[in-house]
Amino acid sequence: MPEVREGRASRFCSGVRERLGMMKEIAAVAAISSPMAQTITQQLTDGVQTALAKAGLPPAAVCPWEVPRQAEHGDYATNVPMTLARAARRPPRQIAEAIVANFPALGEVDHVEIAGPGFLNVFLSPAWCAEAVRRIIAAGDGWGRGDAAAGQRVRLEFVSANPTGPLVIVNARAAAVGDSLVRMLCAQGAHVTTEYYVNDAGNQFDALARSVDARIREALGLPSTFPENGYPGEYVMDLAGEYLAEHRIDTPAALEAHRAQKGLGAGDWLEHLGRYAVAKMVESQRRVLADYGVTFDVWTSEQRDVRAVGLPDAVIEELERRGLVYELDGALWFRATAFGDEKDRVLRKSTGELTYFAVDLAFHHVVKFGAAERVINLMGPDHHGYVPRMRAAMQALDHAPEALEVMIIQLVTLLREGQPVRMSKRRGEFVLMEELIEEVGRDAARFTFLTRRHDSPLEFDLAVATRQTAENPVYYVQYAHARIRSIWKQVAEQGIAVPAWDEVDLGVLTLPEEQALIKRLLQYPDFVAGAARALEPHRVAYWLTELAGVFHPYYRAHRVIQDDRRLMLARLALCTAVGLVVRNGLGLLGVSAPESM
RNA sequence: GCGCCCGUAGCUCAGUUGGACAGAGCGUCGGACUUCGAAUCCGAAGGUCGCAGGUUCGAUCCCUGCCGGGCGCACCA
Secondary structure (H helix, E strand, O other): OOOOOOOOHHHHHHHHHHHHOOOHHHHHHHOOOOOOOOOHHHHHHHHHHHHHHHOOOOOOOOOOOEOOOOHHHOOEEEOHHHHHHHHHOOOHHHHHHHHHHHOOOOOOEEEEEEEOOOEEEEEEOHHHHHHHHHHHHHHHHHEOEOOOOOOOEEEEEOOOOOOOOOOEHHHHHHHHHHHHHHHHHHHOOOEEEEEEEEOOOOHHHHHHHHHHHHHHHHHOOOOOOOOOOOOOOHHHHHHHHHHHHHOOOOOHHHHHHHHHHHOOOHHHHHHHHHHHHHHHHHHHHHHHHHHOOOOOOEEEEHHHHHHOOOHHHHHHHHHHHOOOEEEEOOEEEEOHHHHOOOOOEEEEOOOOOEOHHHHHHHHHHHHHOOOOOEEEEEEOHHHHHHHHHHHHHHHHOOOOHHHEEEEEOOOEEEEEOOEEOOOEOOOOEOOEHHHHHHHHOHHHHHHHHOOOOOOOOEEEEHHHHHOOOOOOHHHHHHHHHHHHHHHHHHHHHOOOOOOOHHHOOHHHOOOHHHHHHHHHHHHHHHHHHHHHHHOOOHHHHHHHHHHHHHHHHHHHHOOOOOOOHHHHHHHHHHHHHHHHHHHHHHHHHOOOOOOOO
16 A cells, blocks of 8 residues: 655644634733533533433433524523424423523523423523633633544645636635635644645646647747647636746757657656646645645645555446446446446546546545544535435445535625626636735635635625625634723823733623623534534534624623723723633734734 | 525524524615724614424424425536
């Protein structure tokens, strides 16, 4: 078995931890932080189960908690009495009453009510909530970490654009989604290896090589015809120009001499040019992604890491051993229909060449699943028809069908002030990812991409994304952080002494706005765990916007710095906790939390 | 024709994996800066969740059919 380059997941995760960072003011306190505590819903679930046991009722298989829309319905609600009604053969309300009567005394809970057909509405204790601010600050960047993916080895491939052209808008979307997923999964205890797959073989590779060759001949004034399926973009001319410059070739004779010196015949020459072009393209892709804040643990080469080491043949043999391969019309077929695909698929064409599928299947089976139990691929919508056959192949090779998770990243429509920006890939005109970053900035670009579900098409208005107004939620959220930092600057300038948080009386945080703010912060760990489980980073973006939407009105209405020192310190603590969570959340999205704006 | 995704406020989109009276931003209209940052805040108007059935105590969510839109159906990658 060939050596598989293993990613350095730990480095990546520690990098995230670094990026999540923490504010100076809380660093000292965080040093004495306690181990990860149970989330509030876990405590409530324990309470319900205890009550059920005491009442002689069967335990609940699951105990879903939701945050009701209406405040009258409490802070958390569950429908357990209704789901249990059938098994217990008692009406839901009776079960609810039994739970309430036997509910253990929990510090977090003020009281529990029965409502509607059989809901349990839990009201949190205001004093406990106020006190919780201290724990949030103490948890620091650990607030929001969890174990939803603890110990899982995850292989996450995203972007993976062909090395035949520069990165474009949709790649920026995939990069934003993928990178955010990495951060979320790491924060939930997963060991994630990120991977970029370079398709440096096959037809597209040949087309690139021939395109560069044609441009080189043109540049030297030699007769040439541009290949039918070649790449027309200007970057191909740049590649040709760079090649000539690097090798100091400026005449046809110099080119001949160069090729002769290197012993490059017709076939070798195209291979050589192709390698050169791919290396250049990959390097530029890597640079653009790095500018975007996205790095990969592994850059896998189709040619070097899969084809050259004979993986496809090995996997085809494996399939043959299992009797899942047959020959027809001179081609070799995989019996994909035996695993739910709509038709059988060719592994080796009658020409003797491997199909893309055969190579990709070997890549998945050996390289990806050799390194992880969970394989997540982000792909474009044009590939969704490809998924069933890959899944069929994975099943044929004994992988659980759900082990391969495919996320379709939908297309991006680019607008400027509501007007479509014309793009034509055929003519080689498109808006590049680097132009996007240049124009709107990384934070705005990434956040905007994460304000939509990954599988729904996105309209990206360049003009709006550039505008630094409320139209742009990224600034709304960042502003909350900057404002909180600004309060701390004021504290420093005015020479206000702030004691250790242990000595601050948080009990004065009794305003409805303050309680609402704290309750939101308390929801955060459950929320990000849910987003990580669902692989939906956009939820975090929405949640943060809502948090900012609770904070800004509070900030406008109530002063932090004031004569009442007790109140001031308590509010300072609350604001610090809010700033911390904003920062943690933005960190999950790969968006910065600025000190000032 | 078959398969997958999508139809929610004028626009762009959320809706926590079936919950209680349907949410946000923008846009529109009307207000708020001698107070820690107005990239902010307060208020108003705006809906038959594409249509019709079904399952359920309960449906925007699940099932069926229809209408409308996108994508895919290669010995391409």
